[in-house]
Amino acid sequence: MAEKDIDSARTSQQDADPKAAKGNARQPLIVRMGGIRAVLAFAFNVTMSLALIAVFPIVALWPFGKTHHPTVEIHDEADVLQTEPLADELQRLTFRRKVHVAVLTVRGSDIVNLNDEVLKYARKHSDTDVPWISQSNSNYWSDGLVIFAVAP
Numbered sequence: 001m002a003e004k005d006i007d008s009a010r011t012s013q014q015d016a017d018p019k020a021a022k023g024n025a026r027q028p029l030i031v032r033m034g035g036i037r038a039v040l041a042f043a044f045n046v047t048m049s050l051a052l053i054a055v056f057p058i059v060a061l062w063p064f065g066k067t068h069h070p071t072v073e074i075h076d077e078a079d080v081l082q083t084e085p086l087a088d089e090l091q092r093l094t095f096r097r098k099v100h101v102a103v104l105t106v107r108g109s110d111i112v113n114l115n116d117e118v119l120k121y122a123r124k125h126s127d128t129d130v131p132w133i134s135q136s137n138s139n140y141w142s143d144g145l146v147i148f149a150v151a152p
Contacts, residue, residue: 067094070101070146073129075121078105080152097144100130104149111151118149 033039072090074083081103090101106117122132132147134140141147 066096068096068098069093070095070099071129072101072103074103075125075128076103076105077121078107078150078152080105080150099144099146100142101146101148102128102130102132104147106149106151108151114149114151117151118147 030036030039069091070093072087074081074087076083086103090103093101104118104121106114106121108117111117122128130145131142132145134142
């Protein structure tokens with residue numbers, strides 16, 4: 001009889017307190033896994049890990065690791081450069097692809113537009129090691145050409 005009273009007391013207590021009844025029931029899977037935030041964080045971490053693993057071969061095979069030393073030509077029209085040390089230092093640079101570096105100093109203190117002066121020099125002097133102006137389209141510079149121009 002005492003056991004009957006205890007069971008009826010528990011039943012009446014569970015009816016009065018719905019939280020106590022929930023404690024006995026099994027919780028949803030998402031709650032047992034730590035909540036929606038934890039599940040989304042886990043899914044994000046797995047997705048990012050798989051993406052990094054997939055991208056690794058592309059990065060390893062891409063030409064980022066390749067180094068090319070440029071060919072260098074110096075046209076010191078203003079006689080202000082030390083050409084030998086400058087050429088040595090420029091040849092130590094590294095690029096991802098083949099590059100030709102041209103250094104030009106232009107005489108004159110009345111230069112208004114340095115770009116125009118370099119273009120005039122390029123059109124007038126075709127004796128450069130590599131053509132400065134594109135042979136396929138004369139409105140553009142050659143591909144792979146870097147020009148350092150100075151008007152002291």
